[in-house]
Amino acid sequence: MDNEKLSLPNYDIPEDMQDVVAITTLDRLYNWGRRSSVWPLMFGLACCAIEMIAAQTARYDMARFGMEVMRPTPRQADMMLVSGTVTKKMLPVIVRLYNQMPEPKYVVAMGACASGGGPFKEGYNVVAGIDKFLPVDIYIPGCPPTPQALIAGMIKLQEKIDKESIKKVRWYNKEKKDGNYVPMPILGPDLIDVRRNAEIRDISAKAAVLKESA
Amino acid sequence: MATAIEPQTVDLTARFPGKVTADSRPGYTGFLVNKENLVEVAAALHNEFGFDLLTSLTGVDYIAENKMEVVYNAYKTTGGAGLIFKVQVERVDPIEVPSLTHIWHGLEYQEREAWDLFGIKFTGHPDLRRILMWEGFEGYPLRKDWKEAFYEEEIKPYKSRWPEGKHILAEEKNVFHDNLNLPKGFDPEKYIVDKEEDLYASLERHTLKDEEGRMRTDHVVVNLGPHHPSTHGVLRVAVTLNGETVMGLKPVMGYLHRNHEKIGERNTYVQTIPYTDRLDYFNSMSNNFGYVTTVEKMMNIPVAERAEYIRVIMAELSRIQNHLIFVGMLINDLGSMYTPSLYAFEERELILDIFEAVSGSRMMCNYFRFGGVVRDVPDDMLQKIKDLVFDRLPAKVDEMERFLSENEILVGRLKGTHVLSAEDAINYSVTGPVLRASGVPYDLRRADPYSIYDRFDFDVAVRHNGDMMDNYLIRFDEIRQSLRILEQAVKQIPQGPINSQKPNYQVKVPAGEAYGRIEAPKGELGFYIVSNGKANPYRYHVRAPSFVNLTAVEKMCIGTKIQDFVALLAMLDIVMGELDR
Numbered sequence: 001m002d003n004e005k006l007s008l009p010n011y012d013i014p015e016d017m018q019d020v021v022a023i024t025t026l027d028r029l030y031n032w033g034r035r036s037s038v039w040p041l042m043f044g045l046a047c048c049a050i051e052m053i054a055a056q057t058a059r060y061d062m063a064r065f066g067m068e069v070m071r072p073t074p075r076q077a078d079m080m081l082v083s084g085t086v087t088k089k090m091l092p093v094i095v096r097l098y099n100q101m102p103e104p105k106y107v108v109a110m111g112a113c114a115s116g117g118g119p120f121k122e123g124y125n126v127v128a129g130i131d132k133f134l135p136v137d138i139y140i141p142g143c144p145p146t147p148q149a150l151i152a153g154m155i156k157l158q159e160k161i162d163k164e165s166i167k168k169v170r171w172y173n174k175e176k177k178d179g180n181y182v183p184m185p186i187l188g189p190d191l192i193d194v195r196r197n198a199e200i201r202d203i204s205a206k207a208a209v210l211k212e213s214a
Numbered sequence: 215m216a217t218a219i220e221p222q223t224v225d226l227t228a229r230f231p232g233k234v235t236a237d238s239r240p241g242y243t244g245f246l247v248n249k250e251n252l253v254e255v256a257a258a259l260h261n262e263f264g265f266d267l268l269t270s271l272t273g274v275d276y277i278a279e280n281k282m283e284v285v286y287n288a289y290k291t292t293g294g295a296g297l298i299f300k301v302q303v304e305r306v307d308p309i310e311v312p313s314l315t316h317i318w319h320g321l322e323y324q325e326r327e328a329w330d331l332f333g334i335k336f337t338g339h340p341d342l343r344r345i346l347m348w349e350g351f352e353g354y355p356l357r358k359d360w361k362e363a364f365y366e367e368e369i370k371p372y373k374s375r376w377p378e379g380k381h382i383l384a385e386e387k388n389v390f391h392d393n394l395n396l397p398k399g400f401d402p403e404k405y406i407v408d409k410e411e412d413l414y415a416s417l418e419r420h421t422l423k424d425e426e427g428r429m430r431t432d433h434v435v436v437n438l439g440p441h442h443p444s445t446h447g448v449l450r451v452a453v454t455l456n457g458e459t460v461m462g463l464k465p466v467m468g469y470l471h472r473n474h475e476k477i478g479e480r481n482t483y484v485q486t487i488p489y490t491d492r493l494d495y496f497n498s499m500s501n502n503f504g505y506v507t508t509v510e511k512m513m514n515i516p517v518a519e520r521a522e523y524i525r526v527i528m529a530e531l532s533r534i535q536n537h538l539i540f541v542g543m544l545i546n547d548l549g550s551m552y553t554p555s556l557y558a559f560e561e562r563e564l565i566l567d568i569f570e571a572v573s574g575s576r577m578m579c580n581y582f583r584f585g586g587v588v589r590d591v592p593d594d595m596l597q598k599i600k601d602l603v604f605d606r607l608p609a610k611v612d613e614m615e616r617f618l619s620e621n622e623i624l625v626g627r628l629k630g631t632h633v634l635s636a637e638d639a640i641n642y643s644v645t646g647p648v649l650r651a652s653g654v655p656y657d658l659r660r661a662d663p664y665s666i667y668d669r670f671d672f673d674v675a676v677r678h679n680g681d682m683m684d685n686y687l688i689r690f691d692e693i694r695q696s697l698r699i700l701e702q703a704v705k706q707i708p709q710g711p712i713n714s715q716k717p718n719y720q721v722k723v724p725a726g727e728a729y730g731r732i733e734a735p736k737g738e739l740g741f742y743i744v745s746n747g748k749a750n751p752y753r754y755h756v757r758a759p760s761f762v763n764l765t766a767v768e769k770m771c772i773g774t775k776i777q778d779f780v781a782l783l784a785m786l787d788i789v790m791g792e793l794d795r
Contacts, residue, residue, distance in 0.1 A: 042443050058556055084470070090448055117393075188407070
């Protein structure tokens, strides 16, 4: 029987089997499994990490959503919760952790700093938002977001997972091999995004305006 | 209220004629020491005058006078006012100042920080590398002529944002369209990345040579962090191990260096208050406290009576929740995952409820203002505080101690490990509970009282062994003393206004300098501020207890087991927001 027919909600189940057989789509079954056990990477950056811990404790209890199993190693994690200010010095580490996570993987930017630099955006050592390097699935506003806001963000992620289809997801797509690999930025005189190497060289060659341009 | 100008207890000019002059700039105190005589004067201060605790060192870039200044704040552990002395050098590279680490070891990281951010070279420093930024970073960010990539104007509020408020993305103004500032003609493909050889070379000093010519065992270099479940954030520690024994250890920090001081020098005075929340993000109330006390000292304004009580209540509640979390996290790191911290977080939530009710935010309270606080504490909240202080918290603290303190594993792991002697603790500028656990009864609430702490009856918690067990137990002692202060404060709190000043976005701070300090839950939290009479501080420096306390970690760890190091980090109670700033 093909997938199409399985999906039909009004498929007739013989009466004597109705209490032992349920019919659903493969997508829905797969997504149900994924969304109910999103294991976050145990990874705190700054203030937001404390609210992330608070969300795990008794009053808020994120375990209700299958997200309590924090894994310190990226190899066992499904979701990276970027909880705090991303600094230039830390960024290569974050990118490396992201690259080490197995697919399927999700990134949640928690708080103002991870979403766009927040109050520290103007700082010389601050990356204005993790989305300059990693593909972010969910942004959670707040400084820091309350645990309720964090949980609301996680539920949004679950809703996003619910809409996925095995046919289309990137990690089963043969053409897009390593499509999600992010090249490591390097720490030179400043943080250098190696994807922009040529552009950076061109600008800095002609820019006598550099210091004045500021 | 703290007096505006601390009396000079020592007359250095008489002792060192010609070598030391009194700092006569208006608003400044202390002494200017000649660079050539710095070591001699410092040694005399330490050995003769008894200034055994050098808490803070920082640089100031007086670009108009073409001078670079290093400011030292020395105190006595017997209490009393401190002494500020300064060295001025010509602002021409290389800027060199003799290192004082051999007199006060606690200066090691602070001198490295001044080197990193100001480019002041401390000659004779044992390990002068950059500390917050990485090796190879271009420029010294806190110099006044160094501009960040998103630089817009010297001072806030920026003309582009106020009063018209036309929003422009910072990225659009930069030539690279990014937070990027590169030298001319830079080619990323030809750049050789620093492999941190200096860091690993600095570890070599401690490696053992093989004994008796027998088989040599290699030492293993291990990097803990910056992503590690037990480093309390993004601290990285490079260690060399001989088996399980730590032979050499170097913390690497700056992974959360978010430029607090540079941003603070662009901000107006009021704008910096919410930034201080994010220093030690467990105790935003204490951070506010330290900052506003310092600025009030410069402005020389009184604090409303009711606000003084509210401040003390909030700061002590903050201390209680900090120490509860400390206990939970310490035991977490010892291997008892979650259960004790769940107990700790339960109480913390109740305290955060109070913070949220008075300030509007759970963690980042932004509650203090110059002259008082921003909102009053409603009566029902005061009742809630009373319930907590008189009923719930004492019982819960007793319960936690009953459950945990006699646990065999806990005692086995903590008793007798990582002993820090009183002499070492002072010499490494360690402050706070860690210092008091070593037997030094030095608590700023008593030694150098600020706010209204002199009105309350409480004891300075002190323990005498200096091992981890005492460090753990002293936290419970401190919680009990905080509860004692709170019991008195909630009874005595008067009615009245909550701010002695009118609400003001642009406070007037007269020119001058001030170093203000409070007893934060983690140690001495100091703010050094230089004002030139404008709307923004000319120099704004935070003396973070976590940062300075970490200086002692190398001394405490060599020769011990690596697994105890994780517990030690928990015990020092570091928090990265404050450590890296």
